[in-house]
Amino acid sequence: DSGVTQTPKHLITATGQRVTLRCSPRSGDLSVYWYQQSLDQGLQFLIQYYNGEERAKGNILERFSAQQFPDLHSELNLSSLELGDSALYFCASSAGTGGFGYTFGSGTRLTVV
Amino acid sequence: EDQVTQSPEALRLQEGESSSLNCSYTVSGLRGLFWYRQDPGKGPEFLFTLYSAGEEKEKERLKATLTKKESFLHITAPKPEDSATYLCAVQARSGGSNYKLTFGKGTLLTVNP
Numbered sequence: 001d002s003g004v005t006q007t008p009k010h011l012i013t014a015t016g017q018r019v020t021l022r023c024s025p026r027s028g029d030l031s032v033y034w035y036q037q038s039l040d041q042g043l044q045f046l047i048q049y050y051n052g053e054e055r056a057k058g059n060i061l062e063r064f065s066a067q068q069f070p071d072l073h074s075e076l077n078l079s080s081l082e083l084g085d086s087a088l089y090f091c092a093s094s095a096g097t098g099g100f101g102y103t104f105g106s107g108t109r110l111t112v113v
Numbered sequence: 114e115d116q117v118t119q120s121p122e123a124l125r126l127q128e129g130e131s132s133s134l135n136c137s138y139t140v141s142g143l144r145g146l147f148w149y150r151q152d153p154g155k156g157p158e159f160l161f162t163l164y165s166a167g168e169e170k171e172k173e174r175l176k177a178t179l180t181k182k183e184s185f186l187h188i189t190a191p192k193p194e195d196s197a198t199y200l201c202a203v204q205a206r207s208g209g210s211n212y213k214l215t216f217g218k219g220t221l222l223t224v225n226p
Contacts, residue, residue, distance in 0.1 A: 002156065031212060042218040043157070043200065056213050090156050094212055102212065104149075104156035 003027065004105035006091050012111045018079040021108045025072055025093030031055070032074040033094075033102065034066055038087040049074055081112045115140045119201050119217035126191055126224050134186040134220045136201030146184050147214065148177050149200040157200055160186075191224045198222070 003026035013019055025032050034046040036059075045058035049068035060066075063081075068074040078085060088109050094102035118137045126132055138146065145164050149157035161170040163179040170177045174195065176187040186199055198221050202214040 002158075004156075033213070043202075043214075043216040045213050045215070048213060058213065088154075092156075102214075103159065106156045107154075109154070 002103045002105060004091060004093050004103050006089075006105035006108050008108060009106070010109050010111075012113060013081060015081055015083060015112055017081050017112075018077065019081065019110065021076040021078070021089050021091075021110075023074045023076070023091030023093075023105060025074070025091075026103055029093035029095050029103075030072065031094045031102070032068055032072070033092045034060075034074070034076050035090045035092065035104075036087050037090060037107075043090070046076070078110070083112050086110055086112045115203055115205050115215040117201055117203055117215055117217035119199075119220050121220060122218070123221040124223070126188075126222070128192055128224055128226050129190045131187070131189045131191070133188070134199055134201075134222070136184040136186070136217055137182060138184070138201070138203045139182075140203045140205045140215070142206035144204045144206040146179055147202045147204065148175075148184070148186055149202065151198045151200055151219070160199075188222070191222075193224045193226050196222055196224045 005024040007022045030051045032049045035043050037043045046060040048056040066076045088107045090107045092102045092104045116139045120135045148160040151157045161177040166181045174189050178185045198219040200219045202216040
């Protein structure tokens, strides 16, 4: 157990729908990162939150959004889902200082049918 | 833009047959280079962080080294349980609290008994 909790583990939904993925960071970590992993693209950075504020954006589609709540858990919202959004979505957390890398959760596997 | 290229894409070894994985990178000021291990359907698991050229880190049968342009992950006398995808990532000296990692696509290592 890495200490980073992601729910749900699996999600199957239809095209055009909206889903919410949840992440609870490791205790004491202030930063949360979201990554998408597909077979052809590898791990792609989506977005970072630090203590409730958005800090960096990567290749995140406009249909996707995220937020970090006062208790530091984060949610990634995916809307108007397309078949190509099927992927593993990982959350990671870090203390936010020192740059010593970070810890990943076990991921949510999203399948859009 | 930060870039990471890993080679080979896949490597098949016999148990006990030592080899190396390569990670070439370009980054605007390296803050750290990271190696992760990822098992199928799981989140990446942290292995090493390297910060400066010439640095080496070891853990069991794995040894990571760093130069100004690339990193190597040496695997000595591998066992079947070392089979996994090995991911390399770089963290740029971006300033502030942006600790985004840029990942390579990974090397799929298979160790046959």
